[in-house]
Structure formats: structure tokens, C-alpha cells
Amino acid sequence: MPWKGETVQSETISDVLPPAAAGQRLTVRYFAWVREKVGHAEETIEVPDGIATVGELVTWLAARGPGYEDAFRRPGVVRAALDQVHVKPAAPLRGAREIAFFPPVTGG
Amino acid sequence: MAVRVQREAFEAAVEAGALVAGRTDVGSIVTFTGLVRGEAEGRALTSLTLEHYPQMTEAELARIEAEAVARFGLQDALIIHRYGELKPGEPIVLVVTLAAHRQAAFEAAEFLMDYLKSRAPFWKKEAFADGSDTWVDARETDASALARWQAALTQK
Numbered sequence: 001m002p003w004k005g006e007t008v009q010s011e012t013i014s015d016v017l018p019p020a021a022a023g024q025r026l027t028v029r030y031f032a033w034v035r036e037k038v039g040h041a042e043e044t045i046e047v048p049d050g051i052a053t054v055g056e057l058v059t060w061l062a063a064r065g066p067g068y069e070d071a072f073r074r075p076g077v078v079r080a081a082l083d084q085v086h087v088k089p090a091a092p093l094r095g096a097r098e099i100a101f102f103p104p105v106t107g108g
Numbered sequence: 109m110a111v112r113v114q115r116e117a118f119e120a121a122v123e124a125g126a127l128v129a130g131r132t133d134v135g136s137i138v139t140f141t142g143l144v145r146g147e148a149e150g151r152a153l154t155s156l157t158l159e160h161y162p163q164m165t166e167a168e169l170a171r172i173e174a175e176a177v178a179r180f181g182l183q184d185a186l187i188i189h190r191y192g193e194l195k196p197g198e199p200i201v202l203v204v205t206l207a208a209h210r211q212a213a214f215e216a217a218e219f220l221m222d223y224l225k226s227r228a229p230f231w232k233k234e235a236f237a238d239g240s241d242t243w244v245d246a247r248e249t250d251a252s253a254l255a256r257w258q259a260a261l262t263q264k
Contacts, residue, residue, distance in 0.1 A: 107230030
């Protein structure tokens with residue numbers, strides 16, 4: 001980070017943005033039994049300070065109430081997609097507009 | 109290359125015929141149809157309901173299809189996947205692959221089904237005669253089928 005009086009010459013935009021997604025508005029969607037346990041299909045949240053990844057968001061969501069806790073109870077079962085693309089728990093939230101949580105898929 | 113996600117039933121022969129109409133360069137057409145079985149774990153099913161993630165289903169199926177076309181050198185491909193309430197015996201999913209020779213058409217159809225079953229955002233709920241219903245669990249065999257295709261790539 002530049003200190004007082006230093007001139008910044010060539011930072012990229014990703015150097016300037018904070019690493020966490022704090023304050024970012026995110027649509028959260030739930031499907032199948034995840035939706036049934038949480039109690040609703042969709043909501044909009046503001047990502048809290050210190051939450052930067054999908055996995056960190058899951059931990060925060062699980063603490064919001066008994067329905068959420070039940071939905072996310074077994075670690076590694078609930079899957080996620082960011083802007084309609086499958087992602088792993090380490091995926092960063094920054095830049096995403098929508099996240100979805102769902103059980104392992106059973107189509108076909 | 110086409111992907112359709114729809115409530116309505118389809119006819120496999122009609123769809124395959126439409127794909128190949130007017131072409132003389134295709135040597136092989138393979139079609140696979142997945143059907144609703146009327147029984148699950150010894151219990152009679154009254155219906156199977158498929159929930160889906162509307163924006164993601166077409167995108168994910170298109171991604172899977174594009175990968176198959178590239179990997180197997182297909183001349184064309186079609187995936188149709190239904191959602192909503194289906195009855196035993198009804199079709200759920202159609203995969204059609206067109207290739208100059210049969211090996212690519214057969215392998216691509218299997219690849220598409222293996223990938224679709226692991227990645228396409230649909231969830232099945234079974235309803236039974238006694239009024240109960242249950243979400244279908246994903247199968248370990250589906251996940252390991254995917255690994256087989258990935259391993260085959262690294263062996264080439």
C-alpha cells in the first residue's frame with residue numbers, strides 16, 4: 001500500500017480493490033432440499049466484512065438460523081454456482097452478482 | 109449444436125431425423141433416451157418432478173455439448189432435457205450425436221450422459237402412492253463415471 005506522500009505509478013485495478021467482497025450485493029438462490037430447509041428460494045444480501053470466498057459465505061449463512069444450519073449441516077454436501085458456473089469453496093465472491101446453493105445434481 | 113430445456117415431451121426419432129435431414133456426410137447417428145422408471149427401491153412411483161436452475165441449465169448443457177463436439181469431432185449434437193412433473197414411462201432426456209464414424213458417435217453420447225448427470229442443474233423428487241415424496245440422492249457411480257473420461261484424456 002502507498003504511504004503518505006508516495007506517488008503511485010502503475011497499480012492495476014485489482015491492486016486497488018479490497019480483496020474481500022465487503023458490501024457487495026449478492027442474490028442468493030437455493031434449490032431442492034437446500035431451499036426447503038432454508039425456507040425460501042431467493043434473497044439478496046450484502047456480503048459482510050471479512051467474507052471473501054464461497055466457503056466463508058457458507059459458514060456465515062449457516063449461522064443465520066436453524067433452517068440455514070440444517071441446510072449446510074454436512075460439510076461438503078451442498079454445492080455452489082457463481083453466476084451460473086460451478087465453483088469450489090475457495091472461489092472468490094468478488095465480482096459475482098448471483099450465487100446458488102444446491103444438492104449434488106440428479107438430472108439425466 | 110442445440111440444447112433445449114423444456115416441459116414438453118419429445119420424440120427421439122423425429123428429433124434425430126430433423127438433425128440429419130438433407131445431409132449426406134453423416135455416417136452415424138446415435139440417440140440415447142432416458143426414461144422415468146415406475147419403481148424406486150421396490151416402491152411404485154406416481155410421478156417424478158424435476159426442479160431446475162433455469163439460467164444455468166441451458167448454459168451448462170451448452171458447455172458440455174461444446175466439449176463433446178470438440179473432443180469427439182462430432183458433425184452435430186442435440187440435447188433435450190425436460191423439467192416439471194413427469195409420469196413413469198415418459199422420456200426425461202434425449203442425447204443425439206452425429207459423426208462420420210460410429211466410434212465417435214457412441215463415445216460422445218456416453219460422455220454427454222456422464223457429464224450431464226454430474227453437472228446439469230436438475231434435481232429429481234420422487235412421489236409415491238402413499239403420498240410421500242423424497243429427493244433422489246446423487247449416485248457415487250455418476251461421479252466416478254466422470255473421472256473415467258478425465259483419466260482417458262491424460263492417457264492420450
